[in-house]
Amino acid sequence: MTASTAQPAQLLTLFGATGDLAGRMLFPSLYGLQAEGLLPERLRILGTARSELDDAAFRDLVAESIQRHVPDDERCDDALRALLERIEYRAASLDDTASMASLAGAIDARREGDVLCHLSTAPRWYGAVCEALAAGGLGGPGTRVMLEKPIGHDLASAIAINDAVSAVFDESQVFRVDHYLGKEGVQNLLALRFGNALFEPLWNARHIEQVQITVAETVGVEGRGDYYDGSGALRDMLQNHLLQLLCLVAMEPPSQFEPSAVRNEKLKVLRSLRPIGRGEVVGETAAGQYTAGAIDGVAVPGYAQELGRDSTTETFAAIRAHVDNWRWSGVPFYLRTGKRLPQRRTEIFIQFRQVPHSIFGTAPIAPNSLLIALQPEEHISLRVMSKTPGLDRAGLQLSKVTLDLDMQDEFAAHRRRPAYERLYLDALEGNGTLFVRRDETEAAWQWVDAIADGWRHAGVHPRSYPAGTWGPAAALTLAERHGHGWRE
Known part of the structure; x- marks a missing residue:
């Protein structure tokens, strides 16, 4: 099944429908699509989770999440009513064979065309859910599955999960x-x-x-301590989000904006990443863990205090990576992510090379740079040199100026869409361009596993950094020893 042959799904089954992700992001996104008339006309939505609810109670839960997470000026009673009319609920326990068989039967009874099953559950259940779908006659063409990250916690577990899913579904059916x-x-x-x-x-x-890629968070673990402590910044953020951004920055032009072409080029980047193993981790990486500090003037506890015990899990990771190919030979890609940093921001910073010769004597010339900010606000800034106004009796003077494209101002008439609106619409229509293919996932894990192994072998433990700072000193020296500095 490809984007060109798939039919719009007529049934969306959401596993984990009472969970946090569903409440914060999934139902508000479905509401946004409903409000703009973008959902398939005959689409039905079946929510499922362990909780024993009837349809009315579940619809109340959905309405409450939309009330809480959709801005007042975007809410419409008619659109909400129309969405709720599409929704049903059926309780099921993922660890109960009879319960899952009954659920699969309910899905099959409701299908009138293609089916999209969104598995917003712990990844360890992906294989079991797919097996239950297959047993209920839902494993063939016409069924698609959306899988949330993380796909495993290392390469071996990722392969096991992918094998279990691929035993039922063709890769073209997996999103x-x-x-x-x-x-x-x-x-x-x-x-x-x-x-x-x-x-x-x-x-x-x-x-x-x-090139610098930063994904910075001001929050701590927020009640996810047990999950996060088994994961850490390297596995939770760098293996997926940062490496995907690196791929988009570094990849070659695909032949067209089409799933296979785009993902083939991303895979080439992942396979060109220079391995960072036992002999390189000390010089090319830094790990940190936040201690008590302050965010925006408000005191916050350290990671161990939030967790309730001591831990050697990193809440900050920085890496100096290289893409060993013709286009990027010798260019460092600095990657960093962490919790309890001074600002929430996701950005890509590209610094161009210095001019080969200055005709302006001693006037300082800063290299051009391009900043692509992704959150919390989206904008693109190009830093260039310009003449400083004046008569220049002591010589022409230069200043840095910024050419700024503010996406909010430029496209003020366009509503800012949550990411899941686009992802849901693409998955419902069978377009996999913005989803991650199996070989990408496993190539990313292979690279990250070598770093984790190097940390264990070298006895690397996270260095402490106060909450509200930009990570441990080791992250600064990671760039400074090569004549670079992080953009802060």
Whole structure:
């Protein structure tokens, strides 16, 4: 099944329908699509979870989540009513064979065309759910499955999960979610690169000095301590979000904006990443864990205090990566992510090389740079040099100026869409361009596993950093020893 042959799904079955993700992001996104008339006309939505609820109680739960998470000026009683009319609920326990068989029968009884099953559950259940769907006659063409990250906690577990899913579904039927790929700014990166003649000729090692990708959070573990402590920043964020952003920055132009073409180019980047193993981790990586500090002037506890015990799990990771291919040879890609940092922001910072010769004497010239900010606000800034106003009796003076495209101002008439609106619409229509393919997932895990193994072998433990700072000192020296500095 491909984007060109799939039919719009007529039934969406949401596993984990009473969970946090469903309440915060999934139902508000479905509401947004409903309000704009973008859902397939005959689409039905079947929610399922362990909780014993009837249809009315579940619809109340959905309405409450939309009330809480959709802005007042975007809510419409008619649109909400129309969405709720599509929704049913059926309780099921993922660990109970009879319960899952009954659920599969209910799905089969409701299908009038293609079916999309969104597994918003712990990944360890993916194989069992797929097996139950197959036993109920739902494993063939016409069924698609959306899988939330993380796909495993290392390469071996990722392969096991993928094997269990692929025993039932063809790869073209599997839609692995990395919600960053649904963000407007991430897709605008592709438009910036491949829709303009200005940048692509400069997008290589001859003209670019360094690339920085930052995903910074101000929050702590927020009640997810047990999950996060078994994962850490390396597995929770870097293996998926940051590496996907790196792929979009570094990949070659695909032949067309089509699932296989785009994902083939991303895979080439992942397979070109220089391994960072036991001999390299000390010099090319840094790990940290936040201690008590302050965020926006408010005191916050350290990670161990939030967790309730001591831990060696990293809440911050920084890596100096290299893409060993013709385009990027010698260009460092600095990746960093962490919790309890001073600002919430996701951005890509590209610093171009210095001019080869200055005709302006001693006047300082800063290298050009391009900033692509993805959150909390989306904007693109190009830093260039300009003449400083004046008579220049002591020589012409230069200043840095910014050419800024503010996406909110430029497209103020367009509503900002949550990532899941786009992802749901694509999955319902069978378009896998913005989803992650199996070989991408496993290539990313292979690279990250080598780093984790190197940390264990070298006895690397996270260095402490106070909440509200930009990570441990080791992260600063990671860049400074090569003549670079993080953008802060």
